[in-house]
Amino acid sequence: MGNTSFTLTLVVGLFVGMLLALELGHRLGKRSERLDRNGAHSGTGTVEGAVFALLGLLVAFTFGGAATRFDARRQLIVEEANDIGTAYLRIDLLAADARPPLRALFRKYLDTRLAAYQQPTIEGAYTKLAEVAALQDDIWALAVAGCNAAAPSPCAILLLPALNAMFDIVATRTAATMMHPPPIVFAMLCGVGLLCALLAGYSLEPGTRRKWSHSVVLALVIALTVWVILDMEYPRLGFIRVDAFDQVLKDLRAGMDR
Numbered sequence: 001m002g003n004t005s006f007t008l009t010l011v012v013g014l015f016v017g018m019l020l021a022l023e024l025g026h027r028l029g030k031r032s033e034r035l036d037r038n039g040a041h042s043g044t045g046t047v048e049g050a051v052f053a054l055l056g057l058l059v060a061f062t063f064g065g066a067a068t069r070f071d072a073r074r075q076l077i078v079e080e081a082n083d084i085g086t087a088y089l090r091i092d093l094l095a096a097d098a099r100p101p102l103r104a105l106f107r108k109y110l111d112t113r114l115a116a117y118q119q120p121t122i123e124g125a126y127t128k129l130a131e132v133a134a135l136q137d138d139i140w141a142l143a144v145a146g147c148n149a150a151a152p153s154p155c156a157i158l159l160l161p162a163l164n165a166m167f168d169i170v171a172t173r174t175a176a177t178m179m180h181p182p183p184i185v186f187a188m189l190c191g192v193g194l195l196c197a198l199l200a201g202y203s204l205e206p207g208t209r210r211k212w213s214h215s216v217v218l219a220l221v222i223a224l225t226v227w228v229i230l231d232m233e234y235p236r237l238g239f240i241r242v243d244a245f246d247q248v249l250k251d252l253r254a255g256m257d258r
Helices: 003-035 044-093 097-118 122-150 156-178 183-203 211-234 242-257
Strands: none
Touching: 003 183, 003 242, 044 183, 044 211, 044 242, 097 122, 097 242, 122 156, 122 183, 183 211, 183 242
């Protein structure tokens, strides 16, 4: 099951589960009212307020973290484009005969980097990342040989550090894709949401007419919030994506052909 299917299944399950929890809570409330008409709902407001406050805290924590990581991943794409562009320009410091093969490797390297994040599966992405690592070795070997042949030259001082930065950003971006809250955080978020629905249903006045629209809105708002959080956590696999920022790498690649 893909990430999108898993997310939709989880969100629909949470929505249905909250509706069932609201109904169960309402029935428990009516039963308590029959057994103890005066004290059935005594003290429930305090507990309900505390649990809803905890839900708000969890939503704020997970939503804020997901938004921060989403922005950081977009920024890393721009940073990688800058690092590759800088290193590519500094190839001009090499001797004329050493430039064409290194530029050809750079074009292949950037094509592979773009392909790595366009793979439909995690396994395909890791295969492309292995190709990237091999190309890094080839680029480094050619650059070192070119700098040695051009000595004395500033290329060793300017080109090699630029290549280091270009290679390091790959590890940074790969690590950024794996930075997510522990699964227990999402489990707790869903569990507290169900508990809130149960308490809300219990607190409904047993003698009043049910308004299902209120129950549906509560369940829908919380379920959609969880969906947005999960989608931002995996911006290459869902509906909220960072693909638009890949355009800076594509523009850089187009400039290498000129």
